[in-house]
């Protein structure tokens with residue numbers, strides 16, 4: 001029987017579903033995003049206003065410089081009427097000529113004449129800027145916060161816009177370009193017909209036209225509905241706004257339901273031209289939509305985000321330093337663990353995927369870094385964002401042979417044969433089960449060396465001499481340490497290993513070789529070789545490993561290693 005879930009007892013009755021939008025002929029579900037929208041970073045405004053400790057001027061400058069380096073062309077730099085510090089920061093950007101010619105800063109203000117005037121004053125001397133005005137338009141805000149009806153609410157927006165126009169004329173006549181952005185705050189809770197009415201009233205004052213666009217920014221100030229509802233709202237506005245060709249329609253999702261990314265993406269599919277957000281999703285409460293994830297989502301679809309994320313760790317480091325807040329280890333694209341696989345089957349698939357990618361790229365004569373990416377469990381190549389494969393596969397108790405052998409290959413160039421991978425990963429499992437936690441490459445190498453490369457077994461080879469007979473037979477004599485004594489032993493066979501195994505009967509050791517693999521570890525005349533031998537000793541199948549500059553020595557060492565392993569296994573029983 002299927003287990004029966006029980007009512008939670010939580011006060012569900014206090015909440016209402018968000019009403020659906022009546023838009024049966026919506027077109028956004030069939031759309032795909034084929035080019036990057038215009039981005040606005042509001043790290044220095046919405047992001048900053050929500051920090052436990054707002055950024056000091058030096059940190060603000062660091063973020064600004066980072067945003068410029070990454071390629072953001074529209075940057076909201078503050079709320080200059082809020083405080084002298086905010087005002088001074090904008091002035092320092094302007095007066096120190098820190099704003100590149102192709103970057104447009106913007107500043108936010110409430111629709112209050114004194115605040116607007118101060119805000120516009122902060123922009124004197126800026127070549128390109130945008131004045132951004134907002135007032136809340138949702139019914140609850142009209143009633144509770146402002147105590148106004150629809151007409152009065154609309155008047156706040158229109159009058160505010162008029163004041164902006166006047167102030168721009170008064171203070172910014174010299175500027176190359178001054179743009180205007182209007183946001184009906186709490187747009188998602190505003191009746192659509194009223195949001196449209198307010199935006200039209202604002203446009204009547206600003207009078208957008210050729211060369212004079214207006215940015216209408218429709219915020220999900222508090223995200224309260226599924227992203228499809230936001231998309232419907234955006235599509236409805238996009239269809240019904242007049243002067244649409246002169247409107248830059250912008251979305252500003254917050255992330256209260258954890259669907260800010262989806263809201264932004266569906267918003268763009270629904271007709272938005274521009275997205276406002278913050279790096280790593282800083283901002284009020286659960287944050288603004290994360291610009292890193294949005295940009296990288298495009299990148300992962302083969303669409304250029306027009307922003308450079310190729311050094312994602314530096315971006316993260318600067319954001320963490322400036323906001324004094326950590327980025328979560330599982331944060332998409334930038335978190336510490338997001339290109340890491342711990343579990344065995346994932347590691348196995350990634351290892352095979354990377355090998356196949358290299359082979360496919362080589363076959364196509366294309367460098368791997370240019371070859372179309374397709375590796376299981378990794379949506380993008382970590383190297384494309386400046387991560388290395390080092391961190392991709394990490395070993396703990398959930399890991400299997402794939403991960404373990406990947407790390408041995410990565411750190412020591414060992415190509416451990418498949419059946420030996422199984423044997424060694426069981427060995428590692430014994431350790432991870434008892435010790436717990438993660439095993440790094442160094443710890444794995446310790447276990448590998450202790451298991452296969454220690455010379456303390458019952459038999460050790462000290463020197464060997466060999467000759468090939470005219471009939472192709474192989475003769476060997478070797479000085480060995482056997483059971484505490486130094487002995488010279490001799491034997492014959494088809495090659496060094498079979499001859500050595502024959503010689504070992506002199507010291508009462510019987511070894512049957514089942515498989516043998518060797519490969520070089522380095523290049524050049526001084527190169528070392530690794531030899532792996534699968535043996536049957538006293539009814540046990542065990543592997544041995546030898547590493548040496550001389551390939552014959554490596555093989556004999558591998559046999560001795562297997563003898564040691566057999567004895568250790570027997571002792572452990």
Ligand SMILES: CC(=O)SCCNC(=O)CCNC(=O)[C@H](O)C(C)(C)COP(=O)(O)OP(=O)(O)OC[C@H]1O[C@@H](n2cnc3c(N)ncnc32)[C@H](O)[C@@H]1OP(=O)(O)O
Nearest residue numbers: 046049079081082109110111112134135136145146185221
């Ligand atoms: C969704 C967002 O992120 S909006 C941006 C929010 N960011 C900030 O508020 C940070 C900067 N703000 C501040 O530092 C301050 O609010 C200041 C300095 C701008 C203004 O401070 P104060 O004058 O003390 O006003 P206060 O902050 O209390 O704002 C409330 C008043 O502004 C009015 N108001 C709020 N928003 C707006 C608006 N967009 N347009 C016009 N009036 C507004 C309210 O109705 C209220 O008026 P009342 O005092 O007559 O009731």
Ligand SMILES: CC(C)C(=O)C(=O)O
Nearest residue numbers: 134183185186219221
């Ligand atoms: C001021 C506006 C754009 C805002 O930040 C919001 O509504 O979230």
Ligand SMILES: [Mg+2]
Nearest residue numbers: 046219221252
């Ligand atoms: Mg906001």
